[in-house]
Amino acid sequence: xxxxFLMIKPDGVQRGLIGEIISRFERKGLQLSxxxxxxxxxxxxxxxxxxxxGKGFYEPLLEFIASGPVFAxxxxxxxxxxxxxxxxxxxxxxxALPGTIRSDFAVHTNFNLIHGSDSAANAEREIGLYFSxxxxxxxxxxxxRWV
Ligand code: IDP
Ligand code: MG
Numbered sequence: 001x002x003x004x005f006l007m008i009k010p011d012g013v014q015r016g017l018i019g020e021i022i023s024r025f026e027r028k029g030l031q032l033s034x035x036x037x038x039x040x041x042x043x044x045x046x047x048x049x050x051x052x053x054g055k056g057f058y059e060p061l062l063e064f065i066a067s068g069p070v071f072a073x074x075x076x077x078x079x080x081x082x083x084x085x086x087x088x089x090x091x092x093x094x095x096a097l098p099g100t101i102r103s104d105f106a107v108h109t110n111f112n113l114i115h116g117s118d119s120a121a122n123a124e125r126e127i128g129l130y131f132s133x134x135x136x137x138x139x140x141x142x143x144x145r146w147v
Contacts, residue, residue, distance in 0.1 A: 001076055001077065001078060002076065002077065002078065002079060002080045002081055002120065002123075003033065003074055003075070003076045003080065003123055003124070003127060004074070004075055004076075004080045004081045004084055004116060004117045004123045004127075005072070005073070005074055005115075005116075005117045005122075005123055005126035005127045005130065006025070006072075006073045006074075006075055006084060006114065006115065006116050006117075007070050007071065007072045007073065007114065007115040007130075008021055008022075008070060008071040008073075008113065008114050009064070009065060009070055009111075009112070009113055009114060009115060010064065010065065010067050010068035010069065010070060011064075011111040011112075011113055012071070012105075012113040012114055013068060013069050013070060013071060014068060015105070015113075017105060017113060018071050020105075021101055021113070021114060022071075022073075024087055024101065025075055025084065025087070028077075028083065028087065028147075029077065029143060029144075029146075029147030030075045030076070030077040030080055030083070030084070031075065031076045031077055031141040031144065032073065032074075032075055033073075033074040033075060033076050033136050033137055033138075034073065034074040034131050034135050034136050034137060035071065035072065035073045035074075036071075036072045036073075036130065036131070036135070037069055037070075037071050037072075038069065038070060038072060039066070039068065039069050039070070040065055040066045040070055041066060042062065042066055044066075044129060044130075045062045045065050045066045046062060047129055048065070048115075048126065048129060049061055049062065049065070057110065060110065061110070064110065064111075072130045072131075074127050074131060074136060077144075077147075081116075081117055081118070081119065081120060081123055084116045085116050085118060086100070087100060087101060088100060088101050088102060088114055088116045089101055089102035089103050090102065091109060091112060092109045092112075093106040093107055093108060093109060093112060101113060101114055102114075
């Protein structure tokens with residue numbers, strides 16, 4: 001069982017896509033472990049995206065990600081990191097495969113709707129930035145044996 005951090009960005013919230021996006025993970029058979037509707041401050045934005053510091057899109061990205069509410073989540077399931085990255089699609093909307101979230105709804109790379117952890121190490125780091133251990137809900141997800 002693996003965990004990942006997923007976050008609907010300010011553009012996804014403003015476009016009314018929270019339900020649409022979450023339903024894709026639910027239908028896949030993944031298990032929701034935590035969720036929080038919040039506005040990111042500058043310090044959290046910098047920590048989240050520290051790997052991109054110095055890149056051309058870094059400063060606009062920080063401004064964008066803190067520009068309005070986001071919907072932060074933890075999901076779990078077998079291979080959940082790779083599975084959710086596949087459902088999300090490539091970073092550039094032009095390269096995202098049809099049927100993925102970014103292909104279906106995004107036009108520009110800087111408004112690509114959702115963040116998803118790209119490795120187990122980053123997932124644990126990002127979960128820790130947004131959630132305390134007590135906010136992760138442990139429960140039996142009865143469909144797991146059918147997926
Ligand atoms: P990812 O979200 O698919 O993991 P990363 O390479 O980690 O993509 O980039 C983080 C975020 O930075 C992207 O989701 C996107 O919002 C933004 N970004 C990345 N590359 C570009 C770019 O070339 N132009 C504008 N924004 C970018
Ligand atoms: Mg990334």
